[in-house]
Amino acid sequence: MAENLASGATGLHAWLLVTSALFSVGVYGLLTRRNAVGILLSLELCLNAAAVQFVVFNAVRAPARVDGAVMALFVVAVAAAEVVVAMAIFVLLYSRRRTVDVTDLTGDGPGHAGGAP
Amino acid sequence: MTCDHSAIVQHAWVIPALPLLSFALVGLVLRPLNARLAGAVAAAAVALSAALGWWLAFDYLQFAPPAEPLPTLIPWQVEWLRFQDGLRIDAGTLLDPASVLLVVVVTTVSALVHVYSLAYMKGEPGYGRYFAVLNLFTFSMLGLVLAPNLVQMFVCWELVGASSFFLIGFWYDRPAAVAASKKAFVVTRFADLGLLLAILLLGQAAFDVRTQLGASAGDSQALDFAFLGRADVLAALAHQAPVLGGMTALTLGCLLLFVGGAGKSAMFPLHIWLPDAMEGPTPVSALIHAATMVVAGVYLVARAFPLLAAADGVLTVVLAVGTFTALFAAAIGCTQDDLKRVLAFSTLSQLGYMMLALGTCGGGDPAGRSAALFHLFTHAFFKALLFLGAGAVLHAAHTGDVWHLGGLRRKMPLTHALFLLATLAIAGIWPLSGFFSKDEVLAAALHGGHPLVFAVGLGVAGLTAFYMARVYLLVFWGEPRREASAHVHEAPLTMVLPMGALAVLAAVAGFVPVSRWVALPGTAEHAGIDWLVAGPATAAALAGFGAAGWLYGGDLGRSDAAVARLGRLYGALRHKFWIDELYLWVARKVMFRLVAAPIAWFDRMVVDGTMHGVGLLTRLCGAGVQAAQTGQAQAYAAWALAGGLAVVGLLWAAGRAG
């Protein structure tokens, strides 16, 4: 790994290092964001990092095939589906509770933050 | 002609079956419909049974070959309960002189008491119930008497106890009656435990013997009296290895058997229930607590006599307990105020007499057994008569306190005469029945080599005469001491007639050669009256009468002075040596407070507490997990991540280890 980095060649390690870093950043966001939409954004980051990794492995291990790329496509599709559902939920949630701050969403009832009459 | 041809001997089971049938009929059908009819049917059934009982006795005696001992027959038995091979329990009728004798006593007294009760219990709300239970009692007592094995005896033994319980507690809204019924049941139950253990112990031991004997055991079952009485079986039992404290199963079993008998016959120290049992209706006291049920213990010892005789030292225990009870109860009887209680202590004392007689047979001569059965026979009549007389007094005056009564001889002349006759009979005045049987008991003590017991017996005879004369004088002589006893009237004919019948029996029963009939082989024959015994006994009785006459016959101040002089002894006697209090203390403080309450507490706190503790632990674990269930998806994600990383870590560790 070290010699590749030194030589400036972009080997597998470099690629994976980058995607792992992206994913880790996503994990950080996933755990620290308080806004539901923010969490969703972080999740997209993770998904994307995973998709890129798929493609990298595809390019390295089976350059003549497209399995990793197909996976990346699926990831996009799943992300789309996820965003659609999340959007519906969050919009509804917002209309009920006037907040999408997940730390305010525990417990039942019409909302602790702003929904109480 | 032999017994086989007698219809009643063959079908002796009809005698107990009649009251049973009547019990079912009266209890289930007639009682709710018509109480009077129920009573009449019950009385008629028992009267019929009594007639059959007499017929049985006549046939049994008549058909017996003259010179030989009377036969022991089991004309009828059916399998009732099969524990296992060799331990089958039959229901059947065992006829031998003792059982036939008891059948006559039980049916006769029971029939008379039934008739008496028709008037005595008139107007009681539980009239039908009373007769139903009385029928049940009669059936059970007959079953007990006719039992061919220990288990049938035990079954009926318990049933008479239960009937006694229900009859003592007949007036169930009186707390004293309820308490007395419970006391009677629990105390006798405690003694029955002895009988039960005896059955277990003897059953097992005899079963072993039966297995050893192999084919020679035949079809006889381990707990049959016939089997237990066989000489080879007794010998084998006596040679078994000791089971506890050097005692063989036979000795221990017989001791426990005697505990059972002592409970039912209210021997010291299990006597405490009998005086309280007087809370029941007086006819019940006459039948159950004087004439029949309480002698079951004596009968048991007499029935299992071969066993007890074969066991070392058990008869000595019987002798000691009987002698002590006779004296102890007679002494207490001199100080009681309630007419029925005096009679109860008198019963205790007389039962002690019978046990004493049985106990004298330790030397090998079973004359005492005959004497005991003879005394049992005569006692049944005169004691029942005394109770029925007391009942007539109670019925008229509504109080049994002798200090409230007085002068009844003019208002109730018939009752007075009959009571006097019974008093003389129990005191042992010739030619009444008590004289003969008491004579035999004392003779057995003297000839059995127990001079001390003989002396005590004489003393008891004196005391008996004293306390009987005391109550007799206080109740029937002098002037009425309270309003209640001033306006009494003679008992109705339905009550007087049974008393009259009993009086006849009490008068003539002494001439029946009971002891000759029931004598076991090997009993020394002694002809006529032994004046060496009868003389002192009669003298003692007369002395008792004299003392009572002096103290209570005229100026009652003399008795007060005597009481004062006796001081503490009188107090102790009057309080029955505080034995009831001791029992109560043991029951309340020890059993309830030191055993039952801690167990209840232990159960709730420790056992259940442990279970709840386990539950709480689970719940705490749950709460711990619940704390993680914040509803925060991010927290879940963090845990999921941590879990995933942990798995990777484990794989790594496994990889390193591998």
Add this chain to the structure above:
Amino acid sequence: MSAEALRTALFWLFAALSLALAWSVVGNRRLLRAAAALMGVLGCSAGFYALLGFGFLAGVQVLVYVGGIVVLLVFLVMLTRTQALLEDEPTPWRHNVGVVAALAFFATNLWALAGLPDAPVVGPALGGDTRAIGRALLDVGATGYVLPFELVSVLLLAALVGGIAVARKVDPASQSAEADHG
């Protein structure tokens, strides 16, 4: 500058850019800006795809992901009016947990990486990926993806229907309940 050097330079450029933008995605308190940064990250990923020779994928990434999904997210940000709300800083505890988790994850990845032999990432091996991807997606053979493809389409349909069902104005009863609470 050789093509190889260019590729390397572009890789590092995209890498640096996407990491910086990613940091903004997770850290920026203004959600709209975070969404914009995500757009950038995804764009960089499109560049990665292109560098790896998957031109079609890069196109899809830009068109669908950046153009569709992220726009949807921006809508969402606006619909929930979170752009107006400055999101609170995470509490130190959450921050620390996040950092530890992220670093632990990264460390685990590094560890896994250490056990993996490095290999050169070669350039495009296919003439063009479009045809190959299309064939693979509709291939009914053992290595084909027609079944997942169909499943994903069902998933999308379900998401569509579900999204509408969840978000549409619900029955009057709950509406009145909403009014009560409103």
Add this chain to the structure above:
Amino acid sequence: MGWASAMVVLPLATAFAVLAVPAARAAWIRWVALAGTGAHLVVSGLATAAYWQAASPDADFARTATAGKLYLVERHAWFPSLGIEYLVGVDGVSMAMVLLTSLVIFCGVLASWQVRDRAKEFFALLLLLVTGVFGVFVSFDLFLFFVFYEIAVLPMYLLIGIWGTGRKEMAAMKLTLMLMVGSALILVGFLALWWAAGGRTFDLTQLARFHYDPALQHWVFPVVFLGFGVLGALYPFHTWSPDGHASAPTAVSMLHAGVLMKLGGYGALRIGVYLLPEGARDWGLFFMALTTINILYGAFGAIRQTDLKYFTAYSSVSHCGFVLFGVASLNLLGAKGAVLQMVSHGVMTALFFALIGMVYGRTHTRMIPELGGLARTMPWLATCFYIGGMASLGLPGLSGFVAEAHVFLGGFFGNPFAPVAWTRALTVVATLSVVVTAVYVLRGLGAAFQGPVRDPEHLRLGDATLTERLSTGLLVAALVVAGVLPGLLIDLVEPPLFAVVNRLHALPGGP
């Protein structure tokens, strides 16, 4: 459909029939339930006749040759790959238990005549429960047995939780959780037995032919015995019983104490001792000691109780101790005594709980100190109570005596693998309960029914109604018949017990 299946199908069908009745027709619901259970009582009787007919041609029927044989068998594969079958049939013991159950449920339905609240669900659940009970008694496939066992245990939670009184939720939870722990142990035991025998069959008769390794038996037997012991109120796992019975509605208490607790003894004997004779040999004395504690402890516990239901529940703990004591004696007398005691206590305790329900329905209290003198206004109920009490304290002529005599004799003759002095000592200790039982029965009943009437309100109360008289009368009649003619029951239950005992006797070191 054969007789054995009918035992299960009939109550289930009745449950569905009850569900089909409109909820508003409360009377119809009762009548449907009564008709169903009444029919079941009749069918049980017929099945018994069929059983006799099938069993009597076997020569030497009461002895060893045919011991352990099943009759009226139906067998269908269920999960063949695991060797699970639908295997139902009867032998004498299960026939006796089926008869007991049909009697108790019939009387239970009669005693529930007053249930108004959600009657439909109540009767349906009750019938479901009893389906499970019947199923346990007729199934001879361990898996099927377990399925029915769970069906029998679970509706209890709802029945107590919804229709109970007092701290019903807590009691229901406690009862269910403790019984589930027991079930878990049983399941572990069953699976161990199945697996050790090769994992091919759950058929009890076939498993009985397999000889289990003594080391395995040594740990499986206590697991199985304890598992069943929880349901059989084995000390110290009995504490669900007082709370559960006190909170449960009348019919549920009747069924639970009357029949369900018997599943414990039944299973311990049927499966524990039968399949694992060597385990039983190793543990017999230990469990005899434990059940001796049960017997005395329950009796002493009952003395202090003031609530009639707690009183009866503790008495049940004592009496169920006799069942397990008999089982642990490992001889014919003990085993017979255990089965007889199951029947006897089943009838007796069902009677008690029925009566308590009736008294409670009138006075609205079960606290003994608040009662008193009830015999004046409720002579029928008082009489039945006293008959039950007398049976409870082992009065001859009623069923309890026969059972207890067997158990005591069994204990006295001794566990064949333990020092006879020990078993005798334990038996003597156990016999003390005869006195203690008399004390608490007479105390409790005396305070409630005798003495002066304590609450003048009680003077206006009436005696039993016709349905109540029918229900209690039947149970009393059963007590009397079983006590007066014990041979009927003994002839029925003896043959299968030879099978159990013969296996024990065949062991090395046996008699």
